[in-house]
Amino acid sequence: MLRIQQVKLPIDHNQEDLYIKAAESLKVKKEDIKSLSIFRKSIDARKKDEILFIYALDIELYNDIKISKRNTNVTVVEPFIYEVEATGEKLLNNRPVVVGSGPAGLFCALLLAEKGYSPIILERGKKVKERVKDIDKFWKDGTLSERSNIQFGEGGAGTFSDGKLNTLIKDRSKRGKKVLEEFVDAGAPDEITYLNKPHIGTDLLRNVLVNIRKKIISLGGTFRFEEQLTDIKIKDNSVYRIITESDIIDTDVLVLAIGHSARDTFEMLNDKVELKAKPFAIGVRIEHPQRMISESQYGNLAGHPKLGPADYKFVHKSKNGRSVYTFCMCPGGVVTASSSENNHVVTNGMSFHDRDLENGNAAIVVQINPEDFGGEENPLAGIEFQREYERKAFELGGSNYHAPVQLFKDFKEKRVSASFGEIYPTYRPGATFSNLWDCLPDYVCESLIEGITAFGKWLENFDRDDAVLTGVETRTSSPLRINRDDDLQSNIKGIYPCGEGSGYAGGIMSAAIDGLKVAEQIIKLYKPMNKKE
Template identity: 45%
Template structure:
């Protein structure tokens, strides 16, 4: 099998055009091209026009001759093997008796146990019990799926509600005046923070183990659109993501796992310097010597409790800013020129970084073409913005986080107070709540007014999408000066790359504070356990090991692989 990369074709190309172009490139006749598959489709929108850049897999009758002929064409090479091999078939790790537990345990109705690995024996840990996973975001969910498939019957604990009930709470709060629910919102509930999102499924992490192609295939099996396997920048959308999350939950349960909703972990069970399980909000305990902490970046009460219990935390830089909204038609024109609106291209995304004289960079974050700005707080009396879209990306506006990096020096986090970043986020979110009018409306400002440092009094030609509503004001009253100054300076620079971005009527809605986790829980690179608390496995975005749906899911897989004693940590 050969792989051809960066194969450029016009947006309107036909299958015949594609086949002909490959025959020409490979210099072979039609009968020698045995198969032709599009492996990946990217949109190349440089130079103001859009075309497709394809990665192709082809089978030809005489591969060595073709490769020899094309020796000087680096775009053509043998296709790489991208099979995910970290997880052996169940029979390789556990025999039939291990699957159901030793006979004595089965008779006693006890959960199955498994032999300790040499690493666990060295750490003085008993044989592993059923793994406990705290949090059903992408990290916890995929960790649980792998463990369930290996017969480990994981117990998944989730503070929020199942996806359907959660969706009712969230949309009730946005659209029907329902009270804000601190346990069921855009951050908390089945599927985690990504359930109400654009569902972008790409990441910049290295993937030597090929977890990502495996993850995408699993999502398609669970109900995601098939085009996520081909698009270079796949996205699934909130509407389809909820179905996928439910499907994975059902599989975990069918394999003997448990998923307990509205079950908040308040503290860890710690004994003799080891994590032995969890203490739930109702005071009950669940014991396990494998507890995976996949609570996301917004579980502030959990972080505070664990910090008090001696779990080590380190402060980490993150970003703060606002959501900025433009008409999608404008973004399409800026990015795709005369191809704007072409049905094969869909709504155009953008991405930018602008290095400013303030010594900081402003950048676009989690851009949502054809999407909505959403209320994403997890604590009462706060306003947090983020973005989401459905699979169709058909809303009138494009939005993105317009962010500036902040570090421990900005929020006085120290070794003694590693949670200082959380206090910093919370202060901004509370100020946004107050400036928004104290009713969960978000403070908003027109870009033109922000640049002229004057408050806004109402919208221009762009309608804000944020629900329950916005309050027109001056965002400089909330944002740290360095952030406001960097955003203001960045606009001119961004406009050079995206002419028209400086639209006076573009809407800025504040504040966006949850771009990534403000903390990291250090873990041993070999065992992946917390460095000072064996038996606890910090994972995913909240622990500082991921920054999006796919990287969080991949980290969950990595933990599961480690617990199953296969694969190398990476």
């Protein structure tokens, strides 16, 4: 197979144009092309009057040709194959247990099930259908379920997000391609396998998760929803049993894919496995008209159906030495109430697949280091740091899960806003004008002002006076890490920390990839359950 890079076409091109461009690059006739598929597709919007799509195309010809070494945009590539063999020799006395059904837990369980290990998946929250009802009720009237919310339930926190599938990590192992193809097989759009910034959207992602669950069950896996891990039993430095609220389960292998908000589980683990505080970030959600964002990025072509709504990603180093950056940008989406504990306010962002709502939003967050919260002495200190500002936001909002909001011009002046401009907050169940300096550290607020002002130089009107800031965003990543060694086990043998909550991922894709990595280590050590004899 041949891969052609840097194929540039105007946005109104058609499929025939791809074949013509590919033939020109290879110096063959269009009819010589047996098959053409898109490997990667991105947008080049550097020139607003000449926006282009840039492709990498995979081509199969009827006849072999000689490729000139001077043609650096054409290379020979092998077809994608993700295949791992179960080579382990150690006997499993009991079924492996995966705690958490977010992307890390799901893909770890999927590979284990495919290879005959019959995993048990524990999830403290509910199936996605029932979870949606609980979240809608919370957004409607502020009735929070601590067990079924944005953070807990089938699919993890990513279920109610933009469903972004881009990742900064390299994919030499082909794990990322495996994840994307599994999503497509489960009902996601084919385009996620080649778009430079793929996303599914929370509306489609819910059905995708159900189909992956059904596949795991068909391969021998068992899901146990509304069942929380409460204790781990250790003998001879190895796990041999776990306790849930309703059962005792013997197991040799325990995968901790618990998510970054499983605070009570971290507290239980603190005297059993090695935990270490790590950096994270906190800040606010910022909202602008999506039209403004798209016009700034795409000029007169904003709104073109082939371009879709524009996004952004910015980083700034503030004068105090801290990084301030945008995170989880949701074009045409909403700011979501994402609390998982009573009397705490937490924000996140969400988009549907079409990203067609009026506002675009993103987290703007500031780097927090272990020395800011005493993490050198106490690995759980970051959790208490997050809780402190979530409680303050709850009180500022009115102690009813309304979020504190402030216009950017008033935030700069530490003044409570009196009215909205052209932008209205999308957060439900409601918003309360407040001074966000009262629910964030001063150094975070100072960095936010500096960062938002800097971002206004890169995206016109980003720092507009009536931009709406909603507090607080605290769950950007886990505040701690569960240490693991080269074979991905913790200091207790048989316990495999996994995914974002354990400190080894930062989004849907990287978490799912880490789940596959952990499963690979398990099947490298243990025999499948159906091969004991």
